[in-house]
Amino acid sequence: MVxxxxxxxxxxxxxTTLTITFCISILAGLILRNKxxxxxxxxxxxxxxxxxFAVRQMGSSQAVFSGMIVVDPFAVFFKLLVGSTAVIIFLxxxxxxxxxxxxxxxxxxxxLLVAMTLGMFLMAGAVNLLMMVLAIELTSLSxxxxxxxxxxxxxxxxxxxxxxxxxxxxxGLMLYxxxxxxxxxxxxxxxxxxxxLAATSVNSVALLIAVLLIIAGFGYxxxxxxxxxxxxxxxxxxxxxxxxxxxxxxxxxxxAMLIRFFKISFIDFNLLAAHAGGVWGLLxxxxxxxxxxxxxxxxxxxxxxxxxxxxxxKRLLAYSSIAHxxxxxxxxxxxxxKGLAAVLVYFMVYLFMNLGAFYVVMLVANxxxxxxxxxxxxxxxxxxxxxxxxxxxxxxxxxxxxxxxFIGKLFLFAALLDARWVWLAVVGALNSVVxxxxxxxxxxxxxxxxxxxxxxxxxxxxPQMAILLLLLVPTLLFxxxxxxxVELANAxxxxxxxx
Amino acid sequence: MVLYNLAFxxxxxxxxxxxxxxxxxxxxxxxxxxxxxxxxxxxxxxVLMMADFLxxxxxxxxxxxxxxxxxxxxxxxxxxxxxxxxxxSIQTFPAMLIVAxxxxxxxxxxxxxxxKISPTAIGFEKTAPEIGKMLLTNYLLPFEIASIVLLVALxxxxxxxxxxxxx
Numbered sequence: 001m002v003x004x005x006x007x008x009x010x011x012x013x014x015x016t017t018l019t020i021t022f023c024i025s026i027l028a029g030l031i032l033r034n035k036x037x038x039x040x041x042x043x044x045x046x047x048x049x050x051x052x053f054a055v056r057q058m059g060s061s062q063a064v065f066s067g068m069i070v071v072d073p074f075a076v077f078f079k080l081l082v083g084s085t086a087v088i089i090f091l092x093x094x095x096x097x098x099x100x101x102x103x104x105x106x107x108x109x110x111x112l113l114v115a116m117t118l119g120m121f122l123m124a125g126a127v128n129l130l131m132m133v134l135a136i137e138l139t140s141l142s143x144x145x146x147x148x149x150x151x152x153x154x155x156x157x158x159x160x161x162x163x164x165x166x167x168x169x170x171x172g173l174m175l176y177x178x179x180x181x182x183x184x185x186x187x188x189x190x191x192x193x194x195x196x197l198a199a200t201s202v203n204s205v206a207l208l209i210a211v212l213l214i215i216a217g218f219g220y221x222x223x224x225x226x227x228x229x230x231x232x233x234x235x236x237x238x239x240x241x242x243x244x245x246x247x248x249x250x251x252x253x254x255x256a257m258l259i260r261f262f263k264i265s266f267i268d269f270n271l272l273a274a275h276a277g278g279v280w281g282l283l284x285x286x287x288x289x290x291x292x293x294x295x296x297x298x299x300x301x302x303x304x305x306x307x308x309x310x311x312x313x314k315r316l317l318a319y320s321s322i323a324h325x326x327x328x329x330x331x332x333x334x335x336x337x338k339g340l341a342a343v344l345v346y347f348m349v350y351l352f353m354n355l356g357a358f359y360v361v362m363l364v365a366n367x368x369x370x371x372x373x374x375x376x377x378x379x380x381x382x383x384x385x386x387x388x389x390x391x392x393x394x395x396x397x398x399x400x401x402x403x404x405x406f407i408g409k410l411f412l413f414a415a416l417l418d419a420r421w422v423w424l425a426v427v428g429a430l431n432s433v434v435x436x437x438x439x440x441x442x443x444x445x446x447x448x449x450x451x452x453x454x455x456x457x458x459x460x461x462x463p464q465m466a467i468l469l470l471l472l473v474p475t476l477l478f479x480x481x482x483x484x485x486v487e488l489a490n491a492x493x494x495x496x497x498x499x
Numbered sequence: 500m501v502l503y504n505l506a507f508x509x510x511x512x513x514x515x516x517x518x519x520x521x522x523x524x525x526x527x528x529x530x531x532x533x534x535x536x537x538x539x540x541x542x543x544x545x546v547l548m549m550a551d552f553l554x555x556x557x558x559x560x561x562x563x564x565x566x567x568x569x570x571x572x573x574x575x576x577x578x579x580x581x582x583x584x585x586x587x588s589i590q591t592f593p594a595m596l597i598v599a600x601x602x603x604x605x606x607x608x609x610x611x612x613x614x615k616i617s618p619t620a621i622g623f624e625k626t627a628p629e630i631g632k633m634l635l636t637n638y639l640l641p642f643e644i645a646s647i648v649l650l651v652a653l654x655x656x657x658x659x660x661x662x663x664x665x666x
Contacts, residue, residue, distance in 0.1 A: 001636050008640075019647065026654070065640040108658045115651045122644065134641050138648045145655035160659075180608075186615035196615070206608040 008064035011071050014050040014057070014079060018118040021046025022111055029107030036106040043110035044090040047117055051083030054121075061496045067189055069125035070496040077492035078124035078256040081347055085249040086117045088355055089241050091467050097366050098150050098239040109149060113245070116142035120253035127264065127496075129178050129188040132257055133171070136221065139253060140167045143246055147238040159237025166220065166230040174217025180210035190264040191497055197266070197283045204286070211288065214261070215295070221254030222325045225298040235318035240365065243314060244358035247321040248351050255325075255347070259332055259340065262288060263495065272498065282335070293333045297427050300326025304434040313361045313371045316438060317354070320397060323435060324350060330421075330428055331412050337493045339415040344489035346408035349478060353396040353405055356471035360390045363468075367458050376442055378451025383458040385465070387446045389472050394439040396475050399432050404478035411486070507547055514540030531566075531573045538562050552627040 009016065025043045032038050054076055061072040069075075090113070093099045099109060119139030126132040144167060148160025182188055184206055185196035219227035235243045266288060271281030282288060303323030310316040328350075331343035361371055363386060368375045380387040396405030409432065416425040460468075478485055517536035524530045538561040545554035588594075634642045 066637040068640040203612040206612045
């Protein structure tokens with residue numbers, strides 16, 4: 001047992017690094033009370049190191065800590081995604097007025113970001129329902145607190161409170177579902193659940209209710225309709241760096257768990273071995289993908305239709321991120337490795353374009369003091385570079401060539417059509433058209449409207465521009481040279497214990 | 500066996516009745532006190548499930564620690580004792596329909612499902628050593644992560660509650 005635990009620890013290096021960084025950040029905050037600016041540097045270095053350790057785990061595939069979590073290409077992929085998002089968020093934080101104006105709380109800010117990253121790393125690898133719930137709770141608790149970080153602003157406290165109430169409810173529903181599932185299968189380990197379902201048939205209504213309740217928990221994390229009600233308020237009220245982090249990393253971790261839960265718990269391993277191309281047959285004849293398809297249609301349609309009416313850019317991006325969760329769910333619906341690879345490609349692309357859009361909103365809000373769509377009037381003349389960057393991010397989010405967003409959508413739709421989900425592909429395409437409308441509204445304000453009030457050029461410093469380029473270049477580059485990300489995605493669909 | 504059943508119904512009744520008071524009472528102090536009995540009832544149910552260690556922990560930590568803290572919090576917070584919690588019901592009819600349907604389904608499945616039951620009967624045995632072993636072997640990781648979750652919650656609570664001087 002001791003050897004096993006020691007071996008597990010050696011495979012747990014990224015998470016250990018994060019834990020230690022978390023503790024050091026807190027202690028350093030107590031010791032260096034007069035130099036709060038040092039703490040984010042420590043946290044940043046820790047997350048960077050953890051991400052590097054995660055890179056070194058590539059290609060490994062094993063279960064550690066008595067089957068609580070696994071280290072496999074799928075988990076490593078999401079760890080990298082979350083880790084790089086966290087690194088970029090720390091860069092954003094340097095220039096965020098909301099964060100820099102509350103120096104006293106910088107220690108909590110950076111240490112909780114590390115804790116949230118740790119929670120998401122665990123979510124990526126968890127294969128035991130108990131571990132999944134704990135990882136979700138770690139992530140959620142940190143994000144509730146960070147959403148209310150600027151507590152002087154009333155909407156930030158409101159955001160935090162709403163987040164907690166919805167979060168507590170959905171965790172409760174999920175735990176209830178898990179308890180029913182445990183009663184049916186006698187296991188919390190997803191592999192054991194699979195074995196139990198394969199061996200004996202269970203009451204299908206009970207299974208349906210249990211899984212629907214569990215979906216409520218996952219749906220909340222990925223902000224799928226109808227579990228999305230917290231999203232707009234939290235995204236608007238939270239500091240923009242946190243909003244950006246939640247919109248990418250939290251969603252990614254939620255998707256990682258959702259996909260792993262469905263794939264491993266309900267996949268028929270005999271069918272999988274019989275079919276080439278990674279088609280997933282489902283146990284007990286349940287067509288969970290139909291439920292996910294409905295969820296996907298609701299999510300993207302509502303997200304896009306409501307986004308059309310938004311005048312606050314943060315709210316607009318919140319609804320747009322709901323819609324994107326809907327697009328990505330389409331890839332899960334297909335239930336084969338091709339669809340899964342498409343989701344992974346989409347996430348890589350989404351990271352750059354969505355963070356980019358939030359970054360521009362933050363920079364503009366710093367200078368103009370508002371996130372209202374009207375304050376973007378004539379921005380194209382006051383600050384051409386940043387406006388052009390925003391246009392690129394928006395075109396990418398809408399999914400038009402030659403940007404990376406197009407590649408993401410292309411692979412999703414290809415996977416859908418390949419699996420004969422034509423109606424869903426049509427709904428997805430129609431939704432993209434709707435989304436174009438609200439993205440273009442902002443672009444129109446920037447370039448086709450005259451500035452209101454001040455017409456002076458807005459200047460940004462060189463490092464600020466460098467961070468923008470860091471996000472802008474991949475958004476354009478991956479639109480043209482997409483084979484590296486596609487190869488990485490194809491290599492990352494492998495999960496431990498499947499085949 | 501009759502005694503066992505009687506005890507089960509007794510503890511269930513305590514749990515459910517006091518839980519309803521927690522939810523429906525308009526006075527927050529009443530709610531807080533009723534929660535005490537809910538925790539106690541659950542502890543009794545643990546005993547009936549042969550989980551002796553869990554039952555003791557429930558009483559020590561929830562009733563002895565958390566409950567007292569909640570009461571302190573309620574009592575020391577300004578103006579909670581006389582404040583009536585504003586509650587209201589909207590959409591009563593649709594809600595009733597959904598609740599009835601959901602409750603019916605749940606009761607139905609609890610009645611009709613063949614639950615997976617451990618093949619060997621569990622007798623009264625000491626569970627504490629076994630739990631201790633499990634926590635440090637198979638459940639080591641969740642056990643350690645739980646401590647980080649608690650640490651995060653502590654830091655967060657301190658950060659939110661701390662009064663800051665206006666700069």
